[in-house]
Amino acid sequence: MDIMCWLRLQQYTILKKSWKIDKTSRRPAVDLAYKIHGPSPSGSSKNIIALHGLLGSKRNWDSMCKMINSATNASVVAADIRNHGDSPHNSTHTYPELASDVSQLITKLSMNKAHIIGHSMGGRTGMVLALSEPSKVASLVVADISPVSTAGILNDFFPKLIDVMKSVNFQGSDTLGKARTAAKTTILSSGLIDSPEGAAFIIMNVGQLADKSYGWKCNLDALKQNFVTIATFPPDYNGKQYPGPTLFIGGGRSNYLPKTDEPGIKSYFPQAELQYIPHVGHNVHAEDPTAFLNILKDFFSKNL
Structure with missing residues (x-):
């Protein structure tokens, strides 16, 4: 067995163990820290939840959330994903757990459902929530990450x-x-x-x-x-679909969302649209917030 085959086998063994933990002994959801921009969320209001990427926090989304609120009059909630910012620390960090945390936040804030915007790790969290609890996701916006491949x-x-x-x-x-x-x-x-x-x-x-x-x-x-599980979209969701409105926004100078992934993306999200901001990299919402906001405004004008 050559070294590359051995490394792939080791990665598969780690992933297999983590997927088994997800299914059989997943820990309870944690109470996420959050900040509300605009009106208080409720079951009758338009609610948006923004989820940051790895090593980010809700603070990274402050200015964007304010702009989204101003453009839509929606309640915009920026959350700290577990093990980040002001949210609790936990020894495990898998996408089903992260999605459960967000699901609990939706319930805690008395939302019937929420429009989810997620960047990178936050985008995959939103995808897993949409695939596992579609009734809680009114629409899904994923910023520069794919469920098919990993950069x-x-x-x-x-x-x-x-x-x-x-x-x-x-x-x-x-x-x-x-x-x-x-x-x-x-x-x-x-x-x-x-x-x-x-x-x-x-x-x-x-x-x-x-x-x-x-x-x-x-x-x-x-x-x-838990980095291996963070870097890999969980295979438990193969064959599942989220039928709601879905938008993927990629950076033209990033390789996190290859255009060749579109068929695989649509196997999970049949209504998915892919749009790209040509001159930006992975942090699409921060590198050109105006272009990012304009794409969001167009999407939410039809789906919010």
């Missing part, structure tokens, strides 16, 4: 970045500013991220912890241990 950069870049983040020494950082400076210095010196803007996105995860110290608010240990 190589996801497997290569994020595990290295998590290791770099874990190496940051926060000792002596008695203010938020000092803690963020320590994180920024380590991240930029690693060479993985070569722009202050990219580092700024990551250091938004630095904050004050429960013991009043400063450090990473995301659960880096759990994210690293």
